[in-house]
Amino acid sequence: MKKILVKHLMVRLSEYATVHQDSHLIDAIFALEEAQKKFEASPYVHRAILAYDDNNQIVGKLSQWDVIKSLEPKYDYVGDLRSTSLSGLSPEFIKSMMEKQNLWQEDIDVICSRVSGKKVKDVMYTLTDQEKIDFDATLGEALHMFVIGHHQSLLVRKGDRIVGILRLVDVFKLLCDRIKACGIKRG
Numbered sequence: 001m002k003k004i005l006v007k008h009l010m011v012r013l014s015e016y017a018t019v020h021q022d023s024h025l026i027d028a029i030f031a032l033e034e035a036q037k038k039f040e041a042s043p044y045v046h047r048a049i050l051a052y053d054d055n056n057q058i059v060g061k062l063s064q065w066d067v068i069k070s071l072e073p074k075y076d077y078v079g080d081l082r083s084t085s086l087s088g089l090s091p092e093f094i095k096s097m098m099e100k101q102n103l104w105q106e107d108i109d110v111i112c113s114r115v116s117g118k119k120v121k122d123v124m125y126t127l128t129d130q131e132k133i134d135f136d137a138t139l140g141e142a143l144h145m146f147v148i149g150h151h152q153s154l155l156v157r158k159g160d161r162i163v164g165i166l167r168l169v170d171v172f173k174l175l176c177d178r179i180k181a182c183g184i185k186r187g
Contacts, residue, residue: 004139009171010156010164013050013058021051021059021121025070028062028120048153050165051124058155058162060124070123071111074101132157133166139174142166 017035019028028049035049051060069075098104104111130149133142135158145154146168156164 004174005135006133006137006139006142006154006156006166007135007164009139009142009174010135010166011170012164013162016165017049018052018058019049019062019120021053021119021124023051023120025062025067025115025118025120025123029067029115048165049120050155050162051120058127060121060126061153061155062120062124063152066123066125070118071114072103073114074103077101127155131155132162134158135163139171142171146171 015035015038017028017032019031023031028051032049047064049062050058051062053059130145131151131154133145133154133156135156142154145151152168154166155162156166
């Protein structure tokens with residue numbers, strides 16, 4: 001059986017939205033928009049921006065969640081939402097948390113104005129080794145990492161450099177296409 005490798009499925013860094021970590025958040029938003037225009041061949045738009053440092057090394061990722069969370073500074077008092085599981089918490093408790101912290105109560109224009117002056121490095125998520133996969137890794141290795149980590153993407157590294165991003169949406173499309181090609185009869 002022919003093995004599918006990560007390097008054949010990844011989006012190259014040159015095709016992805018990137019900004020310097022010292023850029024303003026508004027510049028990252030425009031960079032994402034530009035990258036999406038260039039990537040029109042795919043029905044799946046980019047949902048994150050990768051941040052690089054002075055050595056052109058990828059040091060973080062700015063997701064839609066990160067941008068949204070940065071618009072409401074009171075989340076800083078809630079704690080680390082990435083490690084907080086809401087499973088098992090009642091909808092009433094989650095709503096009371098929102099009311100108690102007075103989250104998202106201001107006018108949308110006031111909320112959006114908070115982007116002004118924010119830097120990417122203050123909002124971005126610093127990636128862990130569990131979110132990086134080798135260029136020559138197999139699809140099976142990538143699938144395992146996606147399932148175990150619940151990741152939406154993995155950074156692809158060749159040696160010690162990040163060279164691309166493997167998006168769950170692209171892997172899922174490949175799997176669905178292969179499943180449909182198997183000739184399984186529909187119900």
